[in-house]
Amino acid sequence: MSAKLTAKNVYKVFGSSPETALDLVEQGKTKDEIFESTGQTVGVHDASFEVDEGQIFVVMGLSGSGKSTLVRMLNGLIPPTSGSIMVDDTDVASCSGEDLRKVRRDKISMVFQHFALFPHRTVGENAAYGLKVKGVGASERREKAQNALDQVGLGAYADSYPDELSGGMQQRVGLARGLCAESEILLMDEPFSALDPLIRRDMQDELLQLQRSLKKTIIFITHDLNEALILGDKIAIMKDGRFVQVGTAQEIVGEPADDYVAAFTQDIDRSRVFKVKTIANEPRSLTLQDSLADAVERMEKLERDALFITEGDKIAGVLSYREAAPALRNGETTIDPVLNRDYAAVQGEAYLHEIYEAASAGMPIAVMDGDAFVGVVRPSEVFAQLVRGEEAAAEAGDRMTAA
């Protein structure tokens, strides 16, 4: 995969003489100290990152941490103080106004926190705005806008005005406007923050669904770590203008870089972050041809109370110690008669919360990759992973209060 957007050492200082502020930054002064002594605000402090094509890159941070500033530099709405921002092979940070407009028209579109729909235009005209600016003809515009509105489920509202729609619907129009411009990169600055929690969940799911078919490169801003974890292929945690950690959801939650990040991850539902494959063990299965005695011996050695039995490259079923041991004592020699042909199987890409029910049955769960049997998860391991988070977070919390 290739990088669609690359930011290198990007700084933004709000103030009259950014050079002096940058000097202070070099000397290791903090954002607050620099504001005290110069009255200038360091909005973004040395941000470097790459976003691959088709990836969702989430920037998460509290309000005032510089997220909006960062995302507005990516399409040049705010010019960076220093650094480079390559979109394909245009440096947005230093190109001419004309080139910048070209990038905005063809490569990057944006979705705004408070929707920023044009109240004097219909929903359809709003969606088509990017095309209008490009000079696309009216009939083509209408057709493509209709298409984009269909994609977000608002096909019937093209002739309504934005103020006739609910908040969630308005943001869908905002999204349609971004999609309709047919740019490869979508910048989304807290697009769902102004929506009710339930609608927010719907919109997140819908965005993921759209992304599956559209494969846009998305830079998504949020102040909600849960949202970041749900959406992000890669997540950057921002504090006082800096990135304190960049990684996948599992890296952020599994190995928080510092106490600041750890404090965030404290309340996170780990079962929605970790995938089944992260806790799966190698399958240690026997085949249906093996003897019952071998199977019981294997279980005793591995201290397992159940084993998967395969037949060819398929799973035949699961053998439990509780049934196998008495059968062996009663003189049974083959596995077949005591085999449980009902067993739980789950895809490795599934999240832990999806296997709670299966795990509560107490039997091991087969982990599949498509049709292939690739691993085994024991119920106890599911809960161990969830508990580990509680402990780590509690420790981090202690350190934070001690510090």
Place this chain on the structure above:
Amino acid sequence: MWSPSDIYEMPFGDWVDFAVKDWLVPNFRPVFQSIRIPVEWVLDGLDGFLNFVPMVVFTVVLVAIAWRAAGRGLAIFSIVSLIFLDLIGVWSETMTTLAMVTTAVFFCALFGVPLGVMAARSDRFLKVLRPVLDVMQTIPPFVYLVPIVMLFGVGTVPGVIATFIFALPPITRLTNLGIRSVREDLVEASYAFGSTPRQVLWEVQIPLAMRTIMAGLNQTLMMSLSMAVIAALIGAGGLGLTVNTGLGRLDVGLATEGGIGIVILAIILDRITQSFAERRSSTSPSLTGILRSLFSSGKPARPAADKQAA
């Protein structure tokens, strides 16, 4: 008690006199004369047209506009009051005043809106423009009547020019205000999709500022009407002249006839232009939208979307 004027009396009046009479007039007369031309053109055209249109036709058209714009009440008022004006014999003067006012408002819009746009886009320009507008608005019109006569002569055209100076500030100010108060995030969104500054202006700022600009137009119109009598002092015709003649002859009846004409015009034009400014509650109409709704049949309807659905 001693005062500075005991020592020196400054001949300020003489200086101004000199500057205007001996420098401005001889050197720039041709310039000012050429300014007359477009004004004369528009004014004569309008005046000729309005006085040519039969009273009944004009009344029908104006009543239709009043009905569409402001409803039945204003329409009825318009019919009654226009017939009244015809009956008391000031129809032709009313048309001349309407032509003058329309001409003045036309030029005010022609210059005021671009000036307002420029002021909205540049703080520095606004800093220069604002005191100029303040002076234009506060200086009593009588003060500049004399230089205007010197530069442009007497008659209806200089009257329109004096009116222009008096009525230009509101539309300029309100255009500036309207554009500056367009929501920042909408302007940002427009730029984010690759608009040029010109596209931002025409696609977003002007349409969204239209209500405020229309309010400015309304004020400019009202101020123009209030200049009708003063402009008559330098030879402009119309209802203002009727009032002045009445005053000169101490003819209360004649002055009242002219005065009533001005008031009636003011009420009708005020209501119509106000309705433009108030057209849509949440957003602004476009100019073409206003015109279209004036001439199309039926109320300007918007399909009501069902907020519960989807």
